[in-house]
Amino acid sequence: MSEPGSEEEPLLDEDFLARCGRLALLSRKLVQGKLRGEKRSRRKGMSTEFADHREYVAGDDLRHLDWNIYGRLEKLFIKLFEEEEERSVVLLLDASASMACGEPDKWRHARQIAAALGAIALASGDRVQLRVFDRELRPEMGSIRGTRSILKLVQALDELKVGTETALLPSLRAHAATAPPRAIQILISDLMDPAGLEAPLRQLSGARGESWLIHLLSRSEEYPEELGDLRLRDVEDQSHVDVSFNPAIIEAYRSILAEFREDVRTLCGRFQIQSVEVSTATPFDRVVLEILRQRGMLA
Amino acid sequence: MSWGAPVMFWLLLLIPAVLLLWFLKIRRTEKTVASTLLWRRALQDERVRSPFQRLLKNLVLLLQLLAVLLAVLALAAPESGSQRFTSRLNLILVDTSASMNSVEADGRTRFELARENIDEIIDEISGERGMVIRFSSRVEPMTPVTSDRALLRKAAVELSAGSGVSNINDALELALSIAKQDAVVPMPVSDSVSEDGLEVLDPQIDARIFVVSDGALPPWGGESFPVPVILHTVGDASSNSGIVALAARREFSEEGDLRVVVEIRNTGDELITGSLDLRLDGVLATESVQKDLEGGERWTRSFALQGSGKHQIEVHWHPDEKDALSLDNSAWLIASQPRSIRVARVGKKNFLLDDALAVIPSVVVEMVSLAEIDPETAADEFDVIVWDREIPESLPPGVGHLVIGARPLQFWPDEIVMVAQPILVAWKKDDPVLRFSQLNAIDGTVVETYPLPVRDGVSAIAECREGALLARFHEGDVRGIAVAFDVLDSPWPLTPSFPFFIEAVLRDLARVSHGIESGIRSGDLIEVFGGAGVSRAVLTNPSGESEIEIPVLPEGVLRTPAGEELGIYKMSWKKGAPSDSNWNQQLIPVNLLSPAESSIEPKPSIAGISSVSERQSNGFWGDARFELWPWFLASALFLMMLEWIVFHRR
Structure with missing residues (x-):
């Protein structure tokens, strides 16, 4: 029998999947889909559900004139109907080597969150696309939809391996070029990119859709408790830094970490990205079922 | 600053060793992290915010290096001032x-x-x-x-x-x-150096x-x-009286056969009353004599005793009121019966020499031929052998030799040129054998002589320009006195000094005293001739509380300084095997007998030394030189303690 949270344990269990079925990703903006789906789009069109009126302009379809209003107001108004569209959810998963570091494991935590969000999206009829990157965007696995694709998604996540160093900008730039319009793009990453975060996050700007960031750090990265003289080696670029752990240096680290998070929050605010700071110290189901719901991302 | 042991600077090589140890000590455990990005920023931030922390990190190393440096400097024995300065x-x-x-x-x-x-x-x-x-x-x-x-x-x-x-x-x-x-x-001061650079x-x-x-x-x-x-x-007291002289002589009078003379002096200014005791072998010999001594008065008292044979004589002066110095209130001497000197006379007939030998008291002369002298037993049979114009090739050891008109070939193997009527150029008046003799009789009067060259083992007693006329010779156990001419070729035997010379030579070579041992002063050498074959000797102090082993010198000479205790010391020695229980003994009185020491009145100056003003120390000559190593060592220890504290606070 495998230990809970171990690599042998499935990323999501059936019980959790059942609970996911009652949830849906809550978009603050309506999204446009190619097919008529369950989600409402702001695109007003030929659907049967009334949405609003507007004044008639030349060229409008006369069949949609509201004669009742014309009778009362003697003005021509066109009836607008909401077009029901299916929604795209893009799971952007950071698979750089840094994600495999830390205690507890960030990599498993990230895949579990991705699987949960993907399952919720699929269960609510959204189209889901998993995009994995490290130094660059890996080949796409294609969009999936329907509850029957949940297992496929989970299996794909389960088989993923971490890659090499992080390069957010080229990866997200490549994603932005091919991202479906008005999709919910969810970035799950530790954001450990020495090249900086402004340009990469700009690629994820929420102006073109809904953008979420799940900033994931391990407990040991949040609360370092090492003692003595250590040589810390970067798992990605193999550079090192000599640190003599003492209360002063730990305090300085925490201060820098707080600044780092504050910078991330500022950038997210600027680029209309909803961000959530998540620690591996928090179980992933609690992250999904409580934190994301409290933040209004799930309903 | 100068250095007493600059060679210790080699120890500065310890500093690289400390650096090596330092780098070995901080070898770090490696740990893989997701990114060093935040840590780099944190370190940078921490250094900016707490520059002292960085200093603190290296402070331990700095303190260690300073401690080593100070320890090495301490070992190099630093002194203040330079080599050219000296302290008084x-x-x-x-x-x-x-x-x-x-x-x-x-x-x-x-x-x-x-x-x-x-x-x-x-x-x-x-x-x-x-x-x-x-x-x-x-x-x-x-x-x-x-x-x-x-x-x-x-x-x-x-x-x-x-x-x-x-x-x-x-x-x-x-x-x-x-x-x-x-x-x-x-060292010349630079301004005063002359043009050629020399001063x-x-x-x-x-x-x-x-x-x-x-x-x-x-x-x-x-x-x-x-x-x-x-x-x-130091001191103020001046009132003292004490024995300043003690002597004895053998005499034959109606009163007795031993006369002892004591001199007591009051060295102070006040009247001192006391009594004088004389003891013979520890028993009061006469009644105590009472005496009042005025300030500065000398009192000589003579005692006639019946004291033939060997006796210990003590005199004690008892002031009625205790005086300042008690050491001079007692004195000791030993009276002993002088033993006969056994003399072998070898050589041709010489009635003048024989007459001289005959008048010397306590001398037993035996006429023997050259062939009758057994070199192996001569030392046991005789004290002195007198060789008159006849001498063997090798003189027997362990016995004294008086050689007249011949030369011992052991000391003078080479032929010597004859000199007629030599003129005396020097003689040792203080030599014991010339103490009562005048040598005018041989000054330019000796018909012919073979002056003896002075060489190792030979010392001249009287010499002419060509060599010694009278000489001592000594090598190993062979010793004696040589007369480099036939006494019959000179008028010397006809003068009174000749028998005195012969007696002095016999007593000197036989090492026999006159029977009165007046002793020595404290600190002088005790010297006893134990004779050949002494295996062990011990000196016992007057109180009998301590015995010290005395090393035996060649010919059985026993020599050691007298101790500080006054009284009669006993030198004991034995011959042959260490288990032999037959000990020989000689008593040696050690006295103060010093008018100068008895005069205890303090004096403000030393007579004969003119007052020389004391030169004040100045910058050039009087700079004190201090040894600074304790300060360096203390500083090194302090830094090591500081290093320990800093290290553990980290």
Whole structure:
């Protein structure tokens, strides 16, 4: 029998999947889909559900004139109907080597969150696309939809391996070029990119859709408790830094970490990205079922 | 600053070793992290916010290096001042003679007062160099020249007053010699250097001599004194009386056969009353004699005793009121029956020599031929062999030889050119064999002689220009006196000095005294001739409390300095196997008998030494030289403690 949270344990269990079925990703903006789906789009069109009126302009379809209003107001108004569209959810998963570091494991935590969000999206009829990157965007696995694709998604996540160093900008730039319009793009990453975060996050700007960031750090990265003289080696670029752990240096680290998070929050605010700071110290189901719901991302 | 042991600077190589250890010590455990990005920023931030932390990190290494550096500097024995500077030399002469035992009014002895003076002097010479020399009958340096005042103080504490007489002259000569050796040639000051770069400067003595004494000292007999002599006089008492002379002689009168003469002197100014006892072998020999002595009065008292044979004679002076110095209130001597000298006379008929031998008391002469002398038994049979114009090729060992008109080939194997009527150019008047003899009779009157060349083992007693006419020879167990001419070729045997010379030679070679052993003074050498074959010798002090083994010198000579205790010492020795229980003994009286020591009145100066003003120390010559290594070592220890604290606080 495998230990809970171990690599042998499935990323999501059936019980959790059942609970996911009652949830849906809550978009603050309506999204446009190619097919008529369950989600409402702001695109007003030929659907049967009334949405609003507007004044008639030349060229409008006369069949949609509201004669009742014309009778009362003697003005021509066109009836607008909401077009029901299916929604795209893009799971952007950071698979750089840094994600495999830390205690507890960030990599498993990230895949579990991705699987949960993907399952919720699929269960609510959204189209889901998993995009994995490290130094660059890996080949796409294609969009999936329907509850029957949940297992496929989970299996794909389960088989993923971490890659090499992080390069957010080229990866997200490549994603932005091919991202479906008005999709919910969810970035799950530790954001450990020495090249900086402004340009990469700009690629994820929420102006073109809904953008979420799940900033994931391990407990040991949040609360370092090492003692003595250590040589810390970067798992990605193999550079090192000599640190003599003492209360002063730990305090300085925490201060820098707080600044780092504050910078991330500022950038997210600027680029209309909803961000959530998540620690591996928090179980992933609690992250999904409580934190994301409290933040209004799930309903 | 100068360095006493600059070779220790090699130890600076320890500094690279410390650096190596430091780098080995901080070898870090490696740990893989997701990114070093935040850690780099944190380190940078921490360094900016807490620059002291960075310093603290290296502070441990810095402290270790400083500690090593200071320890090495301490080992290099740093001293303040430069090599060309020297600190003043202070020679502290401490009188430990008998008079320093005088008891003052407060019940303390003068030597106890002297100790306080020595302490004050040692305090006064702080930063300068000093040396403690004790003097009584002998002079003995107690410390080397040192700036270690603790060592000087320790030497002073170990000193005590003895029973000898003050030999200030030897002490001053020794001190002056040390001061002269310490003189340095001053380095020319740059401004005064002549054009050729040379400047001749005389050596300068920068020394003082402190004399801590009661001033009961003989006058200085040397030349003018170039070094300041500062006398620290101790004591006030002046009232004392004591025995200053004791002598005895054999005589044959109606009153007795032994006469003892005692002289007592009141060296103070006040009247002293006392009684005099004379004891023979510990028993009162006469009734005590009462005597009032005025200030400065001398009193000589003679005793006639029935005392043939061997006796210990003691005299004790008992002042009615206890006087300041008790050491001079007793004296001892030994009266013994002189033994006969066994003399073998070898050679041709010589009635003048035979007559001389016949008139000498306690001499038994046996006429023997050359062939009858057995070299192996001669030492047991005879004390002296007189060879008159006949001599064997090799003289027998262990016996004294008087060789007349011949030369021992052992000492003079080469032919010697004859000299007619030689003129005497020198003779040793103080030699025991010439003490009662005049040599005018042989000055240019000897018909012919073969002067003996002086070489190793030979010393001339009387010599002409060509060599010795009378000579001592000594090599191993063979010793004697050679007369380099036939006495019949000179008028000498017809003069009274000839039998005196023969008697003195026989007593000298036979080593026999006149039967009265008046003894020696404290500190002088006790010398006993035990004879050949002595295997062990022991000296017992007068109280019988201690016995010391005496080394046996060649020919059985037993020699050792007398101790500080006055009285009769006993030298015991035995011959043959160590298990042999037959001990020979000789008693040796050790007395004070010194009018100078009995005169205890303190004197403010030493007669004969003109006052030399004390030169003040100046910047050039008087800079004190301090040893700085304790400060360096203490600093190194302090830094090591600091390093320990800093290391653990991290």
